[in-house]
Amino acid sequence: MNARLARLVLRRIGAALCSLLFVVVAIFALTAALPGDVADMLLGQNATPDATQALRHALHLDQPLWLRFMHWCGGMLHGNAGNSLLTGRPVSEMLAPRLYNSLLLAGATTLVAVPLALVLGLACATWRDSVFDRVMTVLTLGIVSVPAFLIATVSVFVFAVQFRVVPALSDIRSIHSVGQFFLTFAMPVATLASITMAQMIRMIRACMIDVFSAPYMEMAVIKGVPPVRIMLHHALPNAIGPVANAIALSLSSLLGGVVVIETIFNYPGLAQLMVDSVMSRDVPIIQACTLLFCMTYLFLTTLADIVALASVPKGRGA
């Protein structure tokens, strides 16, 4: 069992490296294919052809694409992600505080969302078609289908402007106590968690119900095993694979897919940095951010796969 797991992990790491390589090349090519470069974006409306050309030269953007890519790869091999084309600062220095912020937000959201989603999703499946299940279904679907910016905006307007119980902006610097921590993070985490949870509850419920329809489950029902026991001892082990996968997919977007939340709460995270960098064609930062997002995604999905594979043999005979 352990040897099998180890082999699997190694294979997945190898595969992950392939994916990373693909992504790195793809992103480099895609950003190069985008109209305009950092020189164009810097000068913007005030650009003239000769000024842009001169700036391009000063930033070494007139070198061939493959050469710039090689330079970048060479730097990465030495653990140097390069300097931002826009600010001239090292990429790592610009990334680090943002990564910290993003991890903080993603971590807090995960802590809230995953346990709640599991409990609620399982409950929905256990008491399928009950009033509780119906209400939860409509509620989760409703939350998912309302645009995130609207949820965030409405909650800020209600809780920060009308009732004045929380700040409208999430300023990490203002945190000096546990209480302040909760106040500062309450709104973004609540918004983000409700959206993530809604997705996860939907998928968990569907996976569990699917497992319920298996013949051995019907046997258990006929034998008169109580629903909660069926759920925890018979159904859950069999559904772990798809459930883990659904959770991993939902969580993987918490770093890079939360631009709306970061914008509305003025929370300086990675997603915003990524958008800024795409807008200004700051290739080294785009590359670094994409690598981070990709690695997070690969890590989470690999974890899900391992959980899934590890759970299969036990489940079959149940």
Place this chain on the structure above:
Amino acid sequence: MRGGRAPYGKAGALGRRQALRLAGAGLFAATLPARAVRAAGAQDPQPRRGGHLNFAGLAASTADTLDPARFALATDYIRGHMFYDGLVMLDAEMMPHPALAERLESDDLQTWHITLRRGVTFHDGAALTAADVVYSLARHKDPAVGSQQRVIAQEMADIQAVGPLDVRVTLRGPNADFPSMLGIVSFSIVRNGTTDFSQANGTGPYTCTEFTPGVRTSGQRNPDYWRSPAPWLDSVDMIGISDDMSRHNALLSHDVDIIASVNPRLVRLLRTRGFGIMESPVGTYTDLAIRLDEGPGRSQDFVTGMKYLFNREQVRDSVFLGFARMGNDQPIPPEHRYFAADLPQRPFDPDRARFYLRRSGMMETGVPLVCSPAALASVDIAVVLQYAAQQVGLSLPIRRMPADGYWTEYWMKTPMGFGNTNPRPSLDMTFALNFASGAPWNESRWRDPRFDQLLLAARAQRDEAVRRQIYHDMQVMIHEGAGICLPAFTTSLDAFNPRVRGLAPSQAGQLMGFDFLSHVWLDDAAGGAA
């Protein structure tokens, strides 16, 4: 994906170039009153020192900079005024006043002598010298610096230090408006040899305590500021919130005290909650440029027809909710002292439009209106125009382009496209950079040799009356000849908590020509808004 990049994305650039002019002569004496006095206002109580102010502007991104040469957005200009000073500052009517330059003199309007103020020090303690000024001005001409003002800076053919506090600038040709040009925030003075702009070392009213691009700029009162007693505040925090609703929410929830770029649609709410609104009549405009050298614009009838299709009142009232002044297809706003007031307002006239468009034979052109969130309100203006065109039988598809890359990829490159232009410090610069035959940003490719001659004549003209007449004629020529349809000049809106005092509108740009931090003070007795 970034959800909140405001539809009025480039509103952050509202008035990103200021405009002012030194009337008449080339002599620029230090007898003009310092501006700080006026800002205090008559009815205001005595300004009080102290307190901390939170400000939220429209834009924050990693493109935020402390390098004056790279200032591009309104938030950059505010940051510039916070930490730096220029040789010249502009007042609310955009007249130049002495700042770091004590005197600015020229006999022939081509060679200018700048005498610097004595006893001014940088934040690191070094004294201001001529070498700093030479460095600060000359670097704009270096292409590697990537200056936003390179084209303008190239007017300065030679910049020399002729004494410890004396600089001589030789222009390419006579230009009476040179002092106004120095009022552009980008020409702020930095310490000689500065290449690292991760910190600001200027002479300005605040010293920089934190600068994180895309996040925050913080400043502390500079105790040695030469314009003492300004500034009044002890410290300032500046952030950017691009999402309109969030920025207003931050003000409403008292997280910040002032916000820039208020959306006209939220003015009613802010007023009922007791917040103050400042309306600044800046000369920013969004225009439709019809290229005269390709597509339907080659027909003069088509261009004239299009100009009659603009329902300017509707643009003003529905798009800007009245916070705008009607335009008349020429770039000088009504408040400007050279505004050609006797030029008849071009009306919205569908019948005449239909007549001209039919005569042009371009009714079936199918050429799209290219617009973008990058050009303030251009998508909405395009919708208004499209509907009017539809009523006269002209079908104009709209193509809304991403704000990303709009200026480099689409602006001035399509037969009919929208642009957004901020006022420049002088009419001369507006005409020379946007309308002269060889102008780099001649949106409609309009060429008129007589206009070019008038431009040169005005530059070397000292007689105020003659100059006024020349500028009047030039406005008429643009109104009639150029392919520019200019529906409205926008009014810049800022909102503030009533405890913030000392604000006054300025033509030079939002928030007192971006310089509000030298003027405002906090009145804690004012109670605050609901």
Place this chain on the structure above:
Amino acid sequence: MSGMTTGFRALRLPSLTPAQRVMGLFGFWLVLAVCGPFFAPYAPGQIIDTEVFAPLSHRHWLGTDYLGRDLGSRLLYAVRYTVLICTLSTAFSCGCGILLGIATTATPAWMEQVAGRLMDGILSIPSLLCALLVIAAFGDSLLALVLTLGVIYTPGAYRTSRALALRIARMDYITVAVARGEGALFIIWREILPNMRGPLLADVGLRFIYAVLLLSNLSFLGLGVQPPLVDLGSLVRENVLGLVYGSGAVILPTIVIGVLTVGINLVLDGTSRR
């Protein structure tokens, strides 16, 4: 199936099968999408009132939007574009994703590897970058829009269906079918797909919702329905400031999105009840 649901089934509409309900609901929205705009009292770009965010009145039944245009007319147009574009792109992404997800459980390992890495790669490319690139390369046509939305959501569908298919592929009845010598397509169609229908349809439903939301983000960037036309999400976005005045211009399109997406998800849920 199990007795758990029978009690509630009595409460449901007795005469319609789940499949009929799906067809009925889709039919309703399609008819609305195609015919709705013919009943719009005003042109989508016509400013009819100087009052913005006006409340409901006899002149404009649903009030006006942020420019003073008739909200009702704009809603009818928005339904058309959202329903058509999102249906097509969801069909595309789920079709590709599911087919690939199931197929790779049976194909040689290297094919699974290639497909897997490709999907991971696509998922890692920020959709902002994708969208900007599509605009630059293919312009802003509706077809480009459908394909962009489709490609962006293919990897998700792939992963979900693969995870489900992997589990089913190990089931005894599949082994039996393979032993019987059935063809791969037969197995996929008759044995695997029906058995993963429940979670798969939940996933399809979610993806439809995502497409509705992403469509408004893309419109915001410039890739999308061109003004004065609009999609439902963009209608919410452009009127969001009306929120503070309690304007219907932001509330009504949100409700329409909710009714559309929740409804479709509920009937899709219903089909998994056997």
